Amino acid sequence: MSASAHGSETPKDKVGRLARLRREGGALHDYRAPHWDEPLIMEMGTPGERGVLVPLAEPDVTAAIGAAADYIPAGMARAAAPDLPEISQHQALRHYLRLSQMTLGMDLGSDISEGTCTMKYSPKLHEELIRGHKAADLHPLQDESTMQGLLEIVYDCGQYLKAISGMDAITLQPGGGSHAVYTNACVMRAYFAARGELPRRNEMITTIFSHPCDAATPMVAGFNVITVMPDENGYPDLEAVKAAVSEKTAGCMITNPEDTGIYNPRIDEYVKVIHDAGGLCFTDQANANGILGVARARDAGFDACHFNLHKTFSSPHGCEGPATGAYLVSDTLAPYLPVPLVTKVGENYHLDYDRPQSIGRVRGFLGNWMGVIRAYAWIRNLGADGLREVAEISVLNNNYLDNLLMAIRGVSRPYAEGHRRLDQVRYSLETLKQETGVGTEDVRGRMIDFGIQSFWMSHHPWVVPEPFTPEPCETYSKADLDEWAAVIRKVSDEAYADAASVKSAPHASSIAKMKRLEALEQPDQWAFTWRAYKRKIKEKR
């Protein structure tokens, strides 16, 4: 079904093209995505086939107990068997391996594209470690004497993250970055409740270039959210922050650098404005790559911050989790952290539940500590100088890529002219769109024909028109950066020469263009499961 990225090119042409591209900085892959045309698992197999056999009760057990069905109260037994696949093991394996092949994971490609996500290499050693029974087959309620190794890793990792942020206390309970940000909203709420300042202090200030969770999670915690827009230089408008604070201000939840990659050099003034109003300040450090060992949240006056261990600290993203949020606070907020906290007494590690002012829990048990094991190993492998090198190379890579991208027709970089960005940049393809009709979503669709992951555009709303946001962290080589920029240049050239060919992309993907897109919004068309699809769509054809 799919034409290749380079049509009917002869082998000789191809050699010439690749040589030319290398000279220009970046060879493009003549990529063709795997195309299995794989059915849904629900349509596969034959009645009676088995994928795995499970243990049956032993004869003595059955003799002593009788039929299991006799223990199910009237009306509580399942009447009809679930309509699940019946498929043998090899056929099931083959299906899911084909699905994996039709997934352009970071290990295969170049996830420079996914800005705000810090797609860095996740060392394979770490995967071996967390898959072993000494990590994978632990029960969270095991006696703490039987998981001293895990607790030591978590405790020490906490110490390192405290050093990196300058904060005094940490929890590793949150199951992701947004979850850590939510934890902050709950901790701030508990702080003001303890001071008798609720519900008076019911307003949380954030900025439009901070992650959506900085607005959404305080809402869930019960705060009204005030969103500050950027000034003409792209910094959050300080005057707007001053105008927003009052006796109702609970605090702020903001990012620095923001999604634009612009470091706000007056961040401590913002913090002071909030503090002067009696509020607390949290900084969202999901993407802390550019500031490791360079700047610390506490030194700018923040009361709390977080890290995503699956971004900055190398834990893999796993198709969007499991993830780990590290949430850190000053001594003032430490009493409110969720329980349990990991403590060290002498040479022994403990789970401390005796924290009467705690907010309680944001997650069951302990947290996703697979991520902590990986982050610990990563930090121990790099040490202080290595972390600093990570930061410097991330920032250098970003500016090097910026130099290449800004030379591409149709690409612009709004705000803060003359200022360098740190770890990422939010660019605009507005010019390209105006001049060719090809917008950022079209470019996104075309770039995957070169084996490069489709880029992250922007969180909503699109303050920057036709946005895209690469983040070339320390993982990527100079050649990777050259290649990525060459793809954008190639697509830009195509847009000016033959816009339709870009707009009809992807051409070398696992599937053709999607249709019946009204199903994304219409209740009679959407189908969240196969059974709904059969009822709504299939049986009506």
Add this chain to the structure above:
Amino acid sequence: MAERPFIHPYIPNSVPATKQAMLDELGLKSVEEIYAEIPERLRFKGRLEIPAPILAERDLERHMVGLLGKNTSCEEFLNFCGAGCWQHYVPAIVDEVINRAEFVSAYCGGEYSDLGKYQARFEFNSQLGELLDLDAVANPIYDWGDVAGRSFRMASRITGRKRVLYPRTMSPMRLAEAKTLCQPEVMPTHVRLEAVDYDPATGCMDLVDLDRKLGDDVAAVYLENPGYLGFIEAGAAEIVRRAHARGALAIVGVDPIALGVLVPPGSIGADIACGDIQALGMHMHAGGGCSGFIAFRDDDPVYAQECPLELYTLLETEAGEYAVAEAIAERTSYGARDQGKDWVGTASGLWTIAAAVYMTVMGPQGFKELGETCIARAHFAAKRLAELDGVRIRLSPAFFKEFVVDFAGTGTPVAEINTKLLEKGVFGGKDLSAEFPELGQSALYCVTEYHSQADIDYLAFALKEVLA
């Protein structure tokens, strides 16, 4: 920086010549010129207090294996503790698939480049929907307690009511998470959670107390089946009926691995179901294997519109293939920030793929047999333990894989028993004496298909020795 050039295998551009070439390209002398964006007063001047690096991979491996070696795993000891994170067998094929680098390392790539990820998600949703007998399953998030709280908030938004009833036997840990989500009373948008008593003989919900507390201001009645304390909620269908009679929604919390033998939420009229998929192919990972799901009816779009989690619909392509894409995305926090429905974020994507594979290889017959084995072995274990002097089994005799063992008659507290069991290589049941003091010196024991008859015999032997 170190005197020797720091060249690291994860940082290709740490090679000095490369770094220099890039700086030259930018006309910079050093990266410090970029960091000039951060004012001096905000710069960290010290050196991070982090131990010296363990650079060679073999050395790091030795260090890590040494640390992890201090743990005692549930492969080394026999584990009879569940309480929300259960030891079931994980078929090798599940690990094989989720350890694929493509899945491990993928993130938020689009529908074309990551088709396989999207299709696996849809297949997870579809299979779980079959187990639950519900048409809509959302993309899972953190864990059961979290989705319980979100289900309460969702029901509150749908009904415009601010009170939710839950069973007093609900896991206190889950309840703590839900309470955090439903906010303290001082907040104007607080949703009030109120416990319904249980029948002390069975653990099942006290229907008289339910009627007393049900009112036209109740957004939802939540029940769990099997309950946290292991029993099958015999009144589930009746609770749903009574909730509906007062205009409240019925939310059923469920451990889906039981649904090969137990009635699914959809079949008893549940509007929303929630629970954890950890049992469906996840290792326990000290609790990191947990992942919470929300499923619901799809005969009224309000459920989808108020669902806080991502929803994926099946589509077709111009070439007649299947495709999968996110539907009604504008209602999520990614689409609407603080105007959205709660929030979504990176949570447990890989676990949904594991559960998809698990449900596929189990199939209808596997789930049925597994359910029967859990019931048979758990009851066999209960019978063996009840033979011990002073030990009795509490609550309903109809339980799935967990049951309450009261040691009060032995004169030995659960905590002491569990400590002594460690010497026998056994992790005993969850100590319930603080959570449910009315159950005396009770522990929640968990027996699944993972445990053989010999394992159960050993548990009985070990307990007998400990109690002697």
